[in-house]
Amino acid sequence: MSKILTLGEIMLRLATDTGIRLDHTQQFMAHYGGGEANVAISLANYGHEVKYASKVPSNPLGNAVKKHLQSYGVLVDSLIMGGERLGMYYLESGCGERGAAVVYDRAYSSFATMKELEWNFDQLFADVELIHLSGITPALSKNWQKMILELLKEAKKRSIKISFDMNYRGKLWTVLAAKQTFKEILPYVDYCSAGKLDALNFMDIPENESALNLESAADMAYYYQAMNAKYPNIQVFYSTLREVYSASHNTLQGTVWNQGELVTSKIHEINPIVDRVGGGDAFAGGILHGLLVKMKLNEMVDFATAASALKHTIHGDCNQFSIAEVKAFVAAESGKIVR
Amino acid sequence: MSKILTLGEIMLRLATDTGIRLDHTQQFMAHYGGGEANVAISLANYGHEVKYASKVPSNPLGNAVKKHLQSYGVLVDSLIMGGERLGMYYLESGCGERGAAVVYDRAYSSFATMKELEWNFDQLFADVELIHLSGITPALSKNWQKMILELLKEAKKRSIKISFDMNYRGKLWTVLAAKQTFKEILPYVDYCSAGKLDALNFMDIPENESALNLESAADMAYYYQAMNAKYPNIQVFYSTLREVYSASHNTLQGTVWNQGELVTSKIHEINPIVDRVGGGDAFAGGILHGLLVKMKLNEMVDFATAASALKHTIHGDCNQFSIAEVKAFVAAESGKIVR
C-alpha cells in the first residue's frame, strides 16, 4: 500500500469521568491525540504505511506519545524529540444538555514554538505519495503560517497529493486571520475537509438562498460546487452533518463530493456518545483510505461515516477499528451481538 | 452580598456504581449532603456569604462534613461538633425502568437527637437577612417540632426573611403529623417551596377540577393562588414539574409564583441522569439567589431550573456551578462544546 505522511501537533488530554467536575476530581484519564496523528493511526489500522511528523519534548510525555503511535504501527522516525513541553488540555466530559468544557494549556509547546522546519526534506518526503495537514497548525504561530506554506510548496514540487482539513478553532485565532492564511494554502490542496461554515467564512461563498433544508444534501452540493469553482484544484470535498441533540446524543451523516458527484451516507444515531473527540479525524481517515484504495464513492462515504460513528463509542482520540470491523459495522444491524 | 443562614441535617450518602447492587458491592462512593446544606453551597457558589448550622459528631466523619462545606466557602462557625453519630443512608443507584433504592440509617444522629437549640441566638443570627429551613427537620423528632418553631419566632423577632421547603418524606412521618406541624410553621414563612401535592395534603386545598392538563402551568397557578389565599404571608411559591420517563430520563420544568404572577421555565430534557439527589435543592438555591439579587421573575425561573438541570449531570448532592456557568447553560444549545 502507499506511503502517507501526516504532520501536526499532538497533545495530552486529561479528562474527568462523566459527572465529575474538573475542580473536584481526584484523578484524570490520560489520552494522547491530535488531528493529524489520529488520521495517521486510522490509516495504519487500515494497513497503510504511514508516518507522523511532529515535535514533542524529550521526556516521559514525549515517550508516551511515541509509544502510543508505535502501538498502532505508525512510523515515528520523523517525530523530533526536543523543545520545552507537550501541549495539553483538560476536558470535563459533557453529559446530556451540558456540553463538554475544555481548558487549553497548549501554549509554549515544543511544536507550537518551532521556528523552522527541522526535518531533512529528502528524508521527510521519501516515498511519500500523500500528505495530510490541518488548519490547526498555522493557527499556532506566525512561524507556522510560513512553514506550512514551505511544506506545501515542497510537497507540490515532489508531486505529492495534498490533503487539508480546515479545522478552524476559534480559541486559537480569528476568522479574519484564518481566512488570509487559508487563501494562501487552498491553491495547493487536492482533497479538502470543509463544510458550509468554511465556505461562508473563509471562501466568500454567498449563502445558499434557495435552500429549504439547512445543511441538507442539496444544500451541501451547492457549497461544494461553489468551493470547487473557487479552487478548481481541489477535486474532493468532504464533511459530516452533525445534529447535536445533547452531549450524549448526536446524529451523524457523511457527505463527499468528488469532481461534481455528491454522495451521502445513512444517518447514524449515536446514543450514548462515549467520546466524540476525534470523530472528524476518523471520518477524514476513512475518506483518505477510500481515495487511496479507490473505493467507489458510495462505499467510501459509508465506510468513513461508519468509522466516525464507531469512534464515538470508544474512549480516546483515535479510531481503533480495522477495515474488516468497519465494514462489518456498515453491514450490521444496530447493536447486534453475535455468539 | 447579603448574609444567609441555613439549618438542618447533613448525612453521609454511600452509593453503589450503576449496575451494582447494595448487597453485592465491594465499595461505596461517599458524598455528604442534606437539603439545607445543599442550598447553602449553591448560594456560596453564587457569591453570597452563607452559614450553615447543624450538629455533627466530633469525629472524622464530622470533619469530613466540615471540609466539604468549607471547600465551597460556606461558613461553619455554627456547625456544632458533638453527639453520637452522623446520619447516613445507602443508595443503590437506579437505571432505566429500575428506580433507585434507599436504605436509611439516620436514626440516633447527633442532629436528630438534639433536645434543645444549642446555639447562642445572637451569634447564630448575627447579620442574617434570610434563613432557610425545611420540613425534614421537624420530621426528625417531637423536640425538633418544638425547636423549629422557636427558631422561626426568634427569626421573625429579628425581621429575618424566612424560606421554607416543605419537603415531605413519607419514610419519616405521616401526612397527618406533617400537616399539624406545617400548619404551625407556614404562618411564619415568606418564601415557600411547595407543589400541588403539598397543597392537597397539607393545606386542605381542594383539587382543581377545571384542570385539563394535570400539573400544567395553569394548574399550578390555581394551586399557588389557593395556597397564598390561605397563607397571605407567603409572597413566593415555587416548585418543579418533573416527568419521570425512567430513572435515567426525566424532564424538568420550573415554576415560580410571586404575588400573583406565575412564570415557568422551558422544559429541560435530562438524559442521562447522573445523580438526581439534590435536584430540588439546586432549584431552591437558584430561586433564593434570584430573590436576593432581585432578578426578574422570568430570568429567575430560567436560572433556577437550569441550575437544577445541571445538578442532575454531576455526582454529589450539591450544585457545583457558578453564576456564569448557569447563565451560559441557559443561553447555550444543548450539548454544545466550545473549542
Next chain:
Amino acid sequence: MSKILTLGEIMLRLATDTGIRLDHTQQFMAHYGGGEANVAISLANYGHEVKYASKVPSNPLGNAVKKHLQSYGVLVDSLIMGGERLGMYYLESGCGERGAAVVYDRAYSSFATMKELEWNFDQLFADVELIHLSGITPALSKNWQKMILELLKEAKKRSIKISFDMNYRGKLWTVLAAKQTFKEILPYVDYCSAGKLDALNFMDIPENESALNLESAADMAYYYQAMNAKYPNIQVFYSTLREVYSASHNTLQGTVWNQGELVTSKIHEINPIVDRVGGGDAFAGGILHGLLVKMKLNEMVDFATAASALKHTIHGDCNQFSIAEVKAFVAAESGKIVR
C-alpha cells in the same frame, strides 16, 4: 418449596468497561455465569431449594464458581471439581450502534471434555422434581449429545419434570447438527423455551404466511400452537420478543403459551442496558418459578419479563432480585424512587 436440578456449563466472563476495546484494556471485570447456573440462582433467590451440577477444575477458578453459587444459596454437592480448565470468554461491551463482541475460549474445558456422566444418579436426582437443561450442552461434544439423552431418560424414569431451553449457538454447531439432536431431545421435554426461529429452523414449522406483524403475539400463537402439534408432550412454551434499537436500547416483551392459552407481558423499555447477558435466563427463571408455585399465566409472564428487564440493569449474568423486588418492579412506575 420443591427441589430443582439444573445442569450445564459455567464459564468465566472477562469484560472490558464500556468504551474500551479488548486489545487496549489494562483490566478486566470478572463474572461467572452459564445459562443453567443463572436459572439456578434465580430460583434460589425465589426461595427454592436448587442444586447445580457441572464440572469445574479443582483450582482457584473452580473455587470462585463454587463461592459464586453458594453466595446465592445454590447447593453445590453435585458440582464436580476436576478436569483441566474452566471455559471462558472475553466480552467487549457494546455501546449504541456498536454491538458487543465476544471472543470464546471455551474449548477443552472440564465440562466440555467430560466423556461420561460422573454423577451417582441416585444422589444427583434425590428429591428432584424438575430438571432444567439447555441446548448449549449437546453443542459442546458428541459425548454430550449422548449424555444429555441419558440424563433425560433417567429423569423421565424418575418422573421428574423436564425443562429445556433450546438456546441455539451458531458459534458452536450448525443448524443441521442441532436439528438432529433437538429431535431426539424434544420428545422428553415438558416446558420449553423456544421462539419463532427455533420453530422454523429445528421443527420444520412452515412460516406463518398470514402474519401481518412479525413476531407479534398473534404470530407467536401460531408458532407455539404448531410446535405443540409436533410435540404434544410439551405443555408450556415461552420466549421473549426483543426489539434491538441499539446495544444500549432494547425493548422486551415476554410471551408464554400454556396448553393453548397465550399471554404476553407489557413491553419494557430497557434504556440504557447495563448488561444483557443472562436476560433470557432470568426470563426462564421467572417462568419456572411461576410454574412451580402455580402462578396465574398473566402474573407469570409479567413476573418473568420483569425479572428479565431487571437483569438488564445490573452487571453479571444472574438475576439478583427477590420475589418481593420483582413484584414491586411489576407494580412500580418506571424509574420511581421512594424516600
Next chain:
Amino acid sequence: MSKILTLGEIMLRLATDTGIRLDHTQQFMAHYGGGEANVAISLANYGHEVKYASKVPSNPLGNAVKKHLQSYGVLVDSLIMGGERLGMYYLESGCGERGAAVVYDRAYSSFATMKELEWNFDQLFADVELIHLSGITPALSKNWQKMILELLKEAKKRSIKISFDMNYRGKLWTVLAAKQTFKEILPYVDYCSAGKLDALNFMDIPENESALNLESAADMAYYYQAMNAKYPNIQVFYSTLREVYSASHNTLQGTVWNQGELVTSKIHEINPIVDRVGGGDAFAGGILHGLLVKMKLNEMVDFATAASALKHTIHGDCNQFSIAEVKAFVAAESGKIVR
C-alpha cells in the same frame, strides 16, 4: 465432620485505602466481619459443618451479610433477619508508625438491641457439638450479659463443648464490668482464648515476677497454668504473642496450652501487613479445627499461627485459606513461588 455453632455480632467495615484519611476519602472498601462469624468461616473453609447465629436487619445490608457467609458455605438458618440496623465501623488503615484509626458506629444495631434470645433452642442447638462465643457479646448490653449465660447453661445442659474468646474491648465497657461478667462465664468454658493481660485484669492472677523475658513462652506457661488453676474446667488456653514494630510490620507467635502442656509456633515475620483485622479469629479458627480433628499440639499451633499469618496478607476479616493451603504455607519457604 462435626457440627459447630458460633454466635455473635457481625458488622460492616468501611475502610479507606492506605494513605487516604477518613475525612478526605471519596470512596470506601466494604467488608463484613465479626469475631464469631470469622471463626465460622475458617471452620467452613476447613470442611466443617458450621452455622452462624446472629441478628441483622432485613435489608440489603443484612442480605449482604447472608451472601458473605453463604459464599463460604456457612449455614445461615439461625441468622435472624430483623431489627433496625447493621452495626458498622469506619477504618482508616494504618501505615508504618501510624496505627489504624477506628470510628465505631455500632450502637442500636439489630444484634446489640436484642432483648431476649429469639431462637428456638432445639433448632439452634440441633446436632451441635461445639459452640464458640466471645467477650464482645456481653459487652454490648446488660441484656446480652444475661442472655450469654442463658446460652451457656443451655449448651452445658446439652453437653456441648464451649469455646470462649475473651476479646476485651476497652471502647465498649470497663475492665471492672468485664471482670464481673467473665467471672460468671468462665466456669462454663472448655477452650479459652486468653492472654497475659486477661489473666492480670480479669482473673486476679498476680504478675509473674520471675519472668526475665516478658511475654516469652516461659512467661505464658506461668499464666496459663495459673488461669487453669482458677478455672480447672478450662482444658485449653491459647493466644498469640505479637510484636508490633509498626502498623506495617509485626511478628506473630502462637501459643497453646493443653492440660499442662505448652507449645509455641515459630515466629512469623509479617511485613508488609495487608489487613490485620481478624488475625486473632484466624488463630482461634485454626486451634478449634486442630481440637476438632485431634491434631497433635505442635501441629495445631503451627497450623493456627500459619492461618493467622496468612490472614494478615489479605483484605477482609476472614481467613480465606483451605487446610491444604495453610499446610503448604507451614511447609514452604517464605515468599516462594512455584511455576
Next chain:
Amino acid sequence: MSKILTLGEIMLRLATDTGIRLDHTQQFMAHYGGGEANVAISLANYGHEVKYASKVPSNPLGNAVKKHLQSYGVLVDSLIMGGERLGMYYLESGCGERGAAVVYDRAYSSFATMKELEWNFDQLFADVELIHLSGITPALSKNWQKMILELLKEAKKRSIKISFDMNYRGKLWTVLAAKQTFKEILPYVDYCSAGKLDALNFMDIPENESALNLESAADMAYYYQAMNAKYPNIQVFYSTLREVYSASHNTLQGTVWNQGELVTSKIHEINPIVDRVGGGDAFAGGILHGLLVKMKLNEMVDFATAASALKHTIHGDCNQFSIAEVKAFVAAESGKIVR
C-alpha cells in the same frame, strides 16, 4: 490565635500509581501543593487564622486550588485569579531502590510570570503577625527576586516576623544565583529553615572539620551556630536529618536551634513511605506552630518531626493532622491500633 500569611506558588501534581511509569499510565492522581500553601494548611489545621497569597488562573484548575485551600479553612481573599496557566509537574512515584522521577512543566505559570506585586499591601498585611516565604519564589524569575525583597521590606516596616525556608532547587537556578539572592534576603529573616548544605553553599560557612559523625546533632550545632554568627537577626534555625535507605524507607530526625540551644527529636522510622512530597513543609508548619504558641523547644521539635513523619504516611502534599492527632502520635507506640 495569631494571623499568619504565607505567599508562594502552588502547582498541580499529576502522579502515577506505584509501579506504573509515566509513559505507560492511563491515569493520573491529582494533588495540589506548594511549600507555602502546605505550611498554611498545617497552621490552619492547628487552629490558626492563616491566609495564603498567590496567583492562579481564573479557570477550573484555579478553582480547584481555591477549593483545596478552603476545605482546610485557609483564607483565600489574597489568592489572585488571573494569568495564563497553573504550574504543574508529573511525578513517577519511586519504589525501593528506584527514586521518584519528576518532570516539571511549571514555566509560564500565572505566578511565575507576575511582573509586579498585585496586592494592596494594607489588605495583604492586615493583622498579619508572621509571614512565611521560601527560596523557591525568587528562583522563578528576576522579577520575583526583586518582588520578594519588596515584600520583606514591607513586612519589616510593619514589624511582622519573617519566616524563610531556603528550599534550594537545582532544577530552577544555579547555586551562584541563589547565593546572591539569599544574601539579600537573609538579613530580614527571623526564623530560617536551613541545613548543613545551605550553610556550605550559600553562607560561606567552612566545613566542620572536627565532626566525627556527619550530620549528627553535634555537627548541626556547629552549622547553626555559624549561620547565626553570620546572621544574628535569625533567632531560630531548623531542619531535618534524613537517612534515605530507599525510596520506600527513610529515617527522619528533626533539629531546632533557638538562640544557642539545640534540640533534636527521636529518629522516626518511615517504612513504607506513602508520599514524601511536603514532608519538609509539615516540619516547618510544626515549628512555626510551636513558636506561635510558645511551646518548649523539646516539645516543639517532637511535635514538628511527628507531623512530618505523619505526612509521609498519606497521599498529598499537605499535613492533614490536627494538634491532638500529632500529639497522640508523639505519645503512641509505633503502629498501635485502639479499639
Next chain:
Amino acid sequence: MSKILTLGEIMLRLATDTGIRLDHTQQFMAHYGGGEANVAISLANYGHEVKYASKVPSNPLGNAVKKHLQSYGVLVDSLIMGGERLGMYYLESGCGERGAAVVYDRAYSSFATMKELEWNFDQLFADVELIHLSGITPALSKNWQKMILELLKEAKKRSIKISFDMNYRGKLWTVLAAKQTFKEILPYVDYCSAGKLDALNFMDIPENESALNLESAADMAYYYQAMNAKYPNIQVFYSTLREVYSASHNTLQGTVWNQGELVTSKIHEINPIVDRVGGGDAFAGGILHGLLVKMKLNEMVDFATAASALKHTIHGDCNQFSIAEVKAFVAAESGKIVR
C-alpha cells in the same frame, strides 16, 4: 545497531491486586509477556533493531500482543496470526511470607500446538546476527523439541550467534525430559543463561564440595567453569543469585562468566517488590545488550543487574527502562529523588 531475533511463546497474565485472592477478585489486571518477548522489548528499549517471532490467534488478544510489542518498537512481521487461542495464566500476587500462586491455562495455545515451523527462513533470518531462545519452548511439545533443533541448525548455517536461556519449568516437563533435550541444544549455544541448579540437573556437573558459601561468587566460578568444560562452544554464562527473604523482599546479585573471567554485581536490596515476573529476562536483556555493544564485563554485569532490579519495581513482564535510565540507576544512591 545489530539485528536480533527472539522466538518463543507470549501469554496473557491475569493478576489480582495485592491482598485479593483469585477466587474472590472482581477484576484482573492484564499484562502480556513471555521470556523471549521480554528480552526483545529490553533490546528495543536499548535502541537495537529486534524482531519477535511467535504465533498468536487472529483475534483481539492476538492484536493486543501485537500492539504491546509495537509500542516498544519491536518488529512484528514474523508474528504469525492464527491458531486457536492465546496461552494464559492467572497470578495471585504474593505478599510477605505468602508466595505468589500461579494457575496455568496455557495448553492448546496457537504457539504450543504448532506442528511445523511456519516461517520462511530467508525472511525470518534476514540480517539477523543473534537469535535468543529459551528452554520453555521445547517444554511445550515433542514437536517443539524437534523444531527448536531445526531452528538452531538453520541459524548455525547462517552464522548467527545463539543465545539460550535454560529456564527449566517443573510444571511443564520432568528434569529427565528436559535433560535429554538440553543435551541436544547446548552444543549449538554461544551465550547461555544457566545457574548452579542447571549445572547439577542437566549437565551432570558434580556438586562443588569445597564451597563454603553456597551460591557465592567462588561457587559460581566452579560451576561456570565446569559447564564450559562440557560445552566449550559456550563462551558466556550468566545468572543471578537471588535471596528470597519474602515475597516482598529479595536481594539480587548478577554474575557473568566470559571465557574464564567471572564478574559479579553489587547486591541489590529489592524491597518492596512490585512485580518480579520478568526479572530474569531483564537481566538477560542487559547481558545481551552488553555483549552486542561490547561493554566491559564489569559494566555489563552492573548494567544487567540494575535493569533486573528496576524491573522488580514496575508492573508488567518487561523492562521499561532506557540505557540512560539504567545507567543513572547504577550511578544513583538508593531511592534518591532529583528536583
